[in-house]
Amino acid sequence: MRDLFFVGYLGLLLLFAFKRPFLFTLVYAYVDIIAPQRLSYFLLNSIPLSLILFGFAFAGFMLSDDKKDVRLSPRWGLLVLLLGYCAFTNLYAVEPVAAQEKWDWVWKALVFAIFLPLTLRTRLRIEALALTLVLCASALIVTGGIKTLAGGGGYGLMVLLLDIDSGLYESSIISCVAIAIIPLVLWLANHGTIFKPDWRVRLYAAALVFSCLLIPIGVQARTGLVCVAVLAILFLRTAKRRMLYVLGAVTLGLVAIPFLPASFTNRMETIKDYKSDESASTRIAVWKWTWEFVQNRPMGGGFNAYIQNKIRYTMPVIDDNGMDTGEVDTGEVVDQGRAYHSSYFEMLGEQGFPGLIIWLLIHVGGVWRMEAIMRIYKKRGREDETWVIPLARALQNAQIIYLVGSLFVGIAFQPFVYMMIAMQIGLDTYLARRRKESAWRPIKDLRVAT
Secondary structure (H helix, E strand, O other): OHHHHHHHHHHHHHHHHHHOOHHHHHHHHHHHHHOHHHHOOOOOOOOOHHHHHHHHHHHHHHHHOOHHHOOOOHHHHHHHHHHHHHHHHHHOOOOHHHHHHHHHHHHHHHHHHHHHHHHOOOHHHHHHHHHHHHHHHHHHHHHHHHHHHOOOOOOOOOOOOOOOOOHHHOHHHHHHHHHHOHHHHHHHHHHOOOOOOOHHHHHHHHHHHHHHHHHHHHHOOHHHHHHHHHHHHHHHHHOOOHHHHHHHHHHHHHHHHHHOOHHHHHHHHHHOOHHHOHHHHHHHHHHHHHHHHHHHOOOOOOOOHHHHOEEEEEEEEEOOOOOOOOEEEEEEEEEEOOOOOOHHHHHHHHHHHHHHHHHHHHHHHHHHHHHHHHHHHHHHOOHHHOOHHHHHHHHHHHHHHHHHHOOOOOOOOOHHHHHHHHHHHHHHHHHHHHHHHOOOOOHHHHHHHO
16 A cells, blocks of 8 residues: 555656656655655565656756756866766775675766756756755654654664665764754745745744754764754854844753753763763774775775774773772773764775865865855845845855764765755856846946946
């Protein structure tokens, strides 16, 4: 019965898409994020659904879109360069079998991120993509929020729609993404045109934001707590009454503490005492191994090169008698094949210094370009462009949260994040085309011209 429901639902979406081919692109995004084929027992999981949908999306773009509106950007070129470089490093990967397994989904994520900006040639399409990403993520986030309120959370225990440990279904990844999309949720609630902002839209947006904040509690991922702190700091930038905002945030945090599960607070306390936490100690040891690894292989070891690592580190043995600091001895831990647990070291170990530089240019470039857009449109001050600055700020905040959160989780090639990057590029090129069409130039340029 569940298979028939998913087949019917996808069939209905495809019928709409044949009338509006851009919808194929959104359906592909839905399938890539939610993975409904994995929820299916036998009908959908037996066909290459993603490949078929991408074929439809590409054909729809080639046959129906006006190519004169297509604009490229330096960051788009960097995505192409990253794809080519990853293909190159995959040829000499130190773990060829494991590398091929990761390459099989990484190239799809990068190709779609390269394709997506070419289709985002109107505000409606950009908003439609933002809405698709938020609603797809909300399917997991609302589920997690409800389970958290019902007391069904726990580290490694939270099951969303699927009982798998990859993609957005992994606890640290969903906690980072849940906080990162909050600015985008707020933008849709205030500036959306597909669902006009009314009390129903704002009510759902408020409930979704609340669910996003519950996700780090439910999955008990320390990454999520760090991302919440970053979000609070970023919102301080635009707060009209900053002191009142700070007092409100601190008060809310203090009031929430008694209601938090003891297992959550105990796990969060390991942030300040990382030396006694095995997970944190392992990460530091892996990062040291990665740095030493690239000294001999500066071009990287290819995907999943971490399988090569063999690490040794010491941990304090804690005496909980409460009479002293508790640190009385140290013990040696030996481990191997431990993952990077950091996007930065993931890129460094797998793609070397060139890959890390390209990756940083893509992400830091996004933060810079969104800042540039905000400054440009602050000068324009046109009524029909009031949506631009809030969207650029939302995408910038989302990327900053990702950059901080990815310090502690290996999501350098997370497809959801690359879709947000594609949205940034699409927004940037769309606005550049609109400015060119209106023959607008900054005031300082007009003064020089006269």
